[in-house]
Every structure is written in C-alpha cells, then in structure tokens.
Amino acid sequence: MSRDGRPDAAGVDAEQLWLRPAEPRRGRRPSFSREAITGAAVALADAEGLDAVTMRRVAAQVGAGVMSLYSYAPDKETLLELMVDHVSGELVIKEPPSGDWRADLRAVAHLQRAHMLRHPWLPAALSTRRVPGPNTLAFLEHALAVLRPTGLDGAARLEVFAQLTAFVAGHVGHEIAQRAAVRSPGRVAAEARYLAAVAADGHHPELAEALAAPGRPLTPDATFARFLGRLIDGVGTD
Incomplete structure (x- = not known):
C-alpha cells in the first residue's frame, strides 16, 4: 500500500x-x-x-x-x-553540438551535475528506471547527437549516455552526503594520523605509494572534472 x-x-x-x-x-x-x-x-x-x-x-x-x-x-x-521530466526542462542547450564530442560530453555532464545539485533528490529518483518524458527526451536527443562523431552505433551511444548519467548521479549523491557530514578538525587530524600509521606499517605498500603521490586538488569541481575525464577517455574503446 x-x-x-x-x-x-x-x-x-x-x-x-x-x-x-x-x-x-x-x-x-x-x-x-x-x-x-x-x-x-x-x-x-x-x-x-x-x-x-x-x-x-x-x-x-x-x-x-x-x-x-x-x-x-x-x-x-x-x-x-x-x-523528473518537469525539472529536466531546465536542461536547456541552445547551441548544436560543436563536433568535438569530448568537449561537448563534458559540457553535458557538467550541466547534469549542476542540475542535480539544484535538486538534491534527483540522484535517488534516477536510481530506478524512469520513462523519459518530452523534456528528458530533448536532452537525450542532444546527448546522442554529441556522441555521433564517436562512430558508435545508436545502442552504444544510449549506453554511454546511461553510464554518464549514472556516474554523475552517483558522484552528486556522494557530494551531497559529504556536505551533510559534520567532521570536527580533531576527527580529521585523527584520520590523517591513522592513515599515516597504516602506510608506515609495511603491510600496505600499495596504499603507502598512493598516499605518498603528489596531491591533487580536492575541491568538488576539480574532483568531478578529474573523474569525468577518466570516464570520457574510455568512451569508444573496447
């Protein structure tokens, strides 16, 4: 019921x-x-x-x-x-694809992320199958046109768009959860000491190497762009 x-x-x-x-x-x-x-x-x-x-x-x-x-x-x-379809009307793209599918696909993903951050309930709503309405279909049509220069067939382009949307939804869901989590400076310092001890114990050499690598920007925007780049690099490869 x-x-x-x-x-x-x-x-x-x-x-x-x-x-x-x-x-x-x-x-x-x-x-x-x-x-x-x-x-x-x-x-x-x-x-x-x-x-x-x-x-x-x-x-x-x-x-x-x-x-x-x-x-x-x-x-x-x-x-x-x-x-879902109502808010998809906000995903307005006025310009046709440029032909640079990587840049255009990045723009699609960044638009999706901003959209989901405005509506924090969307990642959860998208976790179950949705029937695309007119606004959603308009955005999907643009994304498929963006992917045409990849040479992938229509079914593969649909899969890429689904994978991209799932990635953005998952990333934004994590972003929202991290923003909501309250961590005191003392807890953060304790976590850093714990990881340093683990890295020095000799039993976790892979983790020690990873922690010793040069740091990367950890802002939400930079992290999203980095992860997105890795996903896009894999499009069109078997």
Whole structure:
C-alpha cells in the first residue's frame, strides 16, 4: 500500500502519461493543473527531500482534496516521473553540438551535475528506471547527437549516455552526503594520523605509494572534472 492508503501501481503507463492529455476523469473542472501539482511536488522535494512528497502534502500545497489529484497522478511513482521530466526542462542547450564530442560530453555532464545539485533528490529518483518524458527526451536527443562523431552505433551511444548519467548521479549523491557530514578538525587530524600509521606499517605498500603521490586538488569541481575525464577517455574503446 502507498503512504496515502492506496494500492501501489503495477507500473507507470507511459502512453497514458505522455501521449494523452492530462484531464480529470469526471466532475467539475478543478482550479489546478498537472503542471501545478508537479511544481508543488518539486518544491517539496527541493525543500525537504523525496520522503516529504506525499499526495496529501502536495494536495495541501495546491489547495485541493487528495482524491482530486489521482486523476492527474494516480500514484507517487507517476508523480515522480512527472517531477523528473518537469525539472529536466531546465536542461536547456541552445547551441548544436560543436563536433568535438569530448568537449561537448563534458559540457553535458557538467550541466547534469549542476542540475542535480539544484535538486538534491534527483540522484535517488534516477536510481530506478524512469520513462523519459518530452523534456528528458530533448536532452537525450542532444546527448546522442554529441556522441555521433564517436562512430558508435545508436545502442552504444544510449549506453554511454546511461553510464554518464549514472556516474554523475552517483558522484552528486556522494557530494551531497559529504556536505551533510559534520567532521570536527580533531576527527580529521585523527584520520590523517591513522592513515599515516597504516602506510608506515609495511603491510600496505600499495596504499603507502598512493598516499605518498603528489596531491591533487580536492575541491568538488576539480574532483568531478578529474573523474569525468577518466570516464570520457574510455568512451569508444573496447
């Protein structure tokens, strides 16, 4: 059962969701729209996280009764689909691909990262299969065009985009968790002493070598760019 007491849906009907107009089934036309419902749900998730998004809370935000929302979003899974596509409308790319697919793919990834940092609930929402709506499809179309110069076939380009999105989502999820973690200076110093002791014990030569290597910038932006570069270097290789 859902949190609102309704049976969980067997799955989202993509045809019904994206190809047919969102109209209430019967009765007096309400004073709100699917867009308003979705926007209210996004605002809740941005402020309080996905757990705060219930049909009851969303209904209160738009000033409606809970049952009236089900004509537009019959369950939370459908609402999540709407939310993901709604915020995907922010992924606006005005220029066509330049032909330098590596630079263009970096730009795609950096755009995704900024987007997910604005909406910290997105990495979790993307961890389960989503049915791409019109905004998501527009961004996907651009990413596939970016990858065309690689010579990969269409299926492989889809895989690369899925891999890139999974990488960005995982990295941003880790970023968000690290920001939330509170570590005192004393704890940080204790961790450094512990690693130094481990490196000096003679039983971990690989780790000792890694810790002795020249340091790299550890800012979130620099770390993301470095990891992303390694991923892109592997695109197009078997």
